[in-house]
Amino acid sequence: MPRRTVLVAIVALLVVAATVVVLVATRTGGPVPAEAANKSDAAPAIGTAAVTTPPESTPPPTTTPTTPTTATSSSVTSSTSAAAPLAGRIEPGATHSGVATFYDTDGTGACGYDATTDPLNAAMNVADYEGSQACGAFVLVRAANGASVTVRITNLCPAPCRVGQLDLNPKAFDRLGARNLGEIPVTWKLVSPPSAKKISLRYKDGSSQYWCGIQVIDHRNPVARLEVRAGGSWKRLQRTDYNYFLSENGAGCGGAVAVTDIHGERLVIDPLPVKPGVSQPTNRQFAQH
Structure with a gap:
């Protein structure tokens, strides 16, 4: 066989052998080329957490938990308050709930008003008295039976009076129910009555x-x-x-x-x-x- 033909045959055999080696290495998970190991998308090493950082222009989303509304000690049970920017606890349009009781009174007391023959007055519990802000307020008191009376706040009803409680003149209480009941569940709200008087x-x-x-x-x-x-x-x-x-x-x-x-x-x-x-x-x- 001529020498040139032998050399060509040897070269061809070497090429086939190299191809087989590459295929075998690829299928059996052979060594990864060095340039591939340096790429940024290479898998993290075992035991190391993969941390994904969002782009600076897109901050991580935040959520605001919904907090359920819970009842408090406030006597206000419903409110359709009119505009009264300086009102305290007793706001126009707000309905309060509590009980009505009665005590002997001539209209004098913590508010410092003079005695009166008008029986339509009452003492306010400590919370709603609010440091005398309730003094002179007119409130419409309504019982469950539909009876009602409007009284003027002239005094403070200390403990054991509860939040929402009104302690009425006995004759004002009579307009709501019998005295032998002792106390009557009521609702009440601020009113602005007609008045012939001046300040x-x-x-x-x-x-x-x-x-x-x-x-x-x-x-x-x-x-x-x-x-x-x-x-x-x-x-x-x-x-x-x-x-x-x-x-x-x-x-x-x-x-x-x-x-x-x-x-x-x-x-x-x-x-x-x-x-x-x-x-x-x-x-x-x-x-x-």
Whole structure:
């Protein structure tokens, strides 16, 4: 056989042998080429967590858990509150639930009002009294039998009175049910009744130009704040739990007074002399709501 033919045959046999080796290595999981091991999509090593980081432009999604609404100690059971930006716990349109009881009263008490022959008054529980904010408020009280009565808050009913409880004048209680019941489940809400009266102001006993307490009387709607004119500007006075607004350094005592109700209506009252213990009438009254 010629030498050239032999060389060609040997080369052909070498090529076939190389091909077989490659195929066998591939099928049996042979070594991976070095360049493949350095690629970014190579599988993680066994025992190492694969961490996927979202792109910076797409933050991980967040979820807000839904919190179920739970009942609280509040006496409010339903509300269709009208606009009353300065209202406290007793808001217009909000219906409260509780019980009505009765006690002997002449209308005097924690609110500091004078005695009256009008039996349509009541004491408010501590929570809804809210540091005297309920003083002078008119509330419509309704029993399950449909009977109702409107009373004015004149006093505080301390413990064991419960949240939502009203302690009525006995004659007001009579309009809801028999006294031998002791207490009656009721609902009640704030009202803004017609009134022929005008607001009066009273300086507390001991008041002078150096210290004074001012009380608002016969207001149709609950009072939210009181200001006095002092030094060319208005100064808001702090309210006490006995229903007076105090000027402890005498600022504004005997000057103009501005009274604002829970609806935000602000009435400016001309200066009145400091007459301790005397109710001084004005010509102003809040609008009916």
